[in-house]
Amino acid sequence: MKYVPSQPPEGINVSNEHPLKSFLILTSGTIASIFIISLFADFIVGFIPVEYERTLFKDKNIGALMVGSNTDTPEEVRQYLQTLADSLHAQSGNEYRDHQFKVSLSSMSQPNAFAAPGGYIVVTHGLLKSVSSENGLAMVLAHEIGHHYERHPLRGLGRGLVVAFFLSAISGFDVGGYADRFVERTAFIGQLAYSRKQETDSDHIAIDLLQKKYDHANGASEFFKYIKNSGEHNGEPPVFLSTHPSTQERLDYLEEMERRNYGEKKNIPKNILDKPPL
Amino acid sequence: MLLDIIILISLLALGYYFGQRAEKKHYKSIIERENQLIKLPLVALKTPPPIKQYEVNAALVTGSVVISIDFFKKFIASLKMLFGGRLTTYESLLDRARREALLRLREQAKIRNAFVVLNTRIETASISKSSGRREGSIGSIEVVAYGTAISMTNRRRNITS
Numbered sequence: 547m548k549y550v551p552s553q554p555p556e557g558i559n560v561s562n563e564h565p566l567k568s569f570l571i572l573t574s575g576t577i578a579s580i581f582i583i584s585l586f587a588d589f590i591v592g593f594i595p596v597e598y599e600r601t602l603f604k605d606k607n608i609g610a611l612m613v614g615s616n617t618d619t620p621e622e623v624r625q626y627l628q629t630l631a632d633s634l635h636a637q638s639g640n641e642y643r644d645h646q647f648k649v650s651l652s653s654m655s656q657p658n659a660f661a662a663p664g665g666y667i668v669v670t671h672g673l674l675k676s677v678s679s680e681n682g683l684a685m686v687l688a689h690e691i692g693h694h695y696e697r698h699p700l701r702g703l704g705r706g707l708v709v710a711f712f713l714s715a716i717s718g719f720d721v722g723g724y725a726d727r728f729v730e731r732t733a734f735i736g737q738l739a740y741s742r743k744q745e746t747d748s749d750h751i752a753i754d755l756l757q758k759k760y761d762h763a764n765g766a767s768e769f770f771k772y773i774k775n776s777g778e779h780n781g782e783p784p785v786f787l788s789t790h791p792s793t794q795e796r797l798d799y800l801e802e803m804e805r806r807n808y809g810e811k812k813n814i815p816k817n818i819l820d821k822p823p824l
Numbered sequence: 825m826l827l828d829i830i831i832l833i834s835l836l837a838l839g840y841y842f843g844q845r846a847e848k849k850h851y852k853s854i855i856e857r858e859n860q861l862i863k864l865p866l867v868a869l870k871t872p873p874p875i876k877q878y879e880v881n882a883a884l885v886t887g888s889v890v891i892s893i894d895f896f897k898k899f900i901a902s903l904k905m906l907f908g909g910r911l912t913t914y915e916s917l918l919d920r921a922r923r924e925a926l927l928r929l930r931e932q933a934k935i936r937n938a939f940v941v942l943n944t945r946i947e948t949a950s951i952s953k954s955s956g957r958r959e960g961s962i963g964s965i966e967v968v969a970y971g972t973a974i975s976m977t978n979r980r981r982n983i984t985s
Contacts, residue, residue: 568913
């Protein structure tokens with residue numbers, strides 16, 4: 547046996563694929579898969595019965611978690627809001643009969659409202675203070691009801707579930723959690739873009755309900771005007787805008803509807819307005 | 825959210841720049857040193873070739889190296905977990921570690937004036953398995969190479985039989 551000193555050629559144990567190339571392929575692949583799967587999730591959500599959604603979230607008020615504040619509601623206020631929501635819901639057609647809503651008040655001072663899966667609607671105390679009539683409040687409630695009719699809260703969650711799947715698939719490997727975040731962000735951007743269409747759809751439903759209940763649509767733009775003005779006043783947009791895009795276009799549409807269907811506004815009872823949150 | 829994306833991108837850029845630079849530098853030095861030490865054979869044979877006239881010394885020699893992965897490589901690897909395929913970014917990392925470990929083994933053997941290293945073995949261990957935030961995460965690896973260095977003594981063997 548004789549030893550002949552020589553080196554094997556380079557690049558046998560190492561692929562010479564450029565790392566940036568795999569980076570590009572992988573990131574675009576991830577974005578594409580999330581997009582496709584979330585489309586699919588969206589499609590399925592429409593077939594989930596409302597009753598099933600309600601049982602699923604029977605004990606979890608996700609709305610309360612979203613707001614992150616106290617949602618124990620004074621009984622008078624709760625009843626008032628509930629009656630208002632129910633009377634709006636009563637105006638809708640047969641296809642929405644299955645829906646039931648549970649309205650609660652959050653002690654938060656920022657004006658905002660949420661629709662959460664399971665038929666929950668959360669209204670903040672700040673919202674009660676920011677509208678000047680019952681019609682304005684009813685518009686916001688009807689808007690959230692519209693979200694429920696269109697199954698938006700569940701749709702959002704459906705995408706959330708898809709994202710969660712991706713996250714868990716990745717998290718087996720990643721230490722910094724940055725790949726998780728990357729995936730999460732991508733999904734979130736998609737959701738935000740989707741929201742604009744959802745908002746418009748809900749607005750249409752809300753106007754319809756409002757008109758049927760009061761025989762006019764006056765007050766519809768109240769809350770959105772308030773949001774716009776306070777935004778201009780403070781120099782920065784309120785939190786509401788980040789989840790509910792309030793474009794000039796939207797305001798124009800609501801004001802146009804008000805003009806076309808003008809009527810007398812109703813006031814919110816004084817005892818409800820003066821009741822402090824728990 | 826925007827801030828997070830900026831942080832992510834800058835971490836990726838940092839990882840890519842320094843990771844690639846370190847890798848290039850390391851490969852350059854590996855190839856250079858391999859050529860210097862090429863005359864010392866490392867073999868996986870268990871028994872020495874017969875040397876009748878001289879007595880030989882046998883000693884354990886080891887070479888060990890720990891290399892950490894960079895952020896860019898890790899990011900790619902975690903995305904690869906979704907799609908499968910060759911972990912190309914880890915291939916070069918492990919290749920470097922293996923060759924570096926063998927080089928250190930050779931350097932030790934050289935000090936002992938060995939003319940051959942017998943029974944050369946390579947082992948890999950991931951050292952951050954338990955220290956990671958999540959189970960099964962691989963942050964850095966250790967490669968150990970060990971073998972029996974054989975060197976000659978000047979004493980002649982007493983051949984009685």
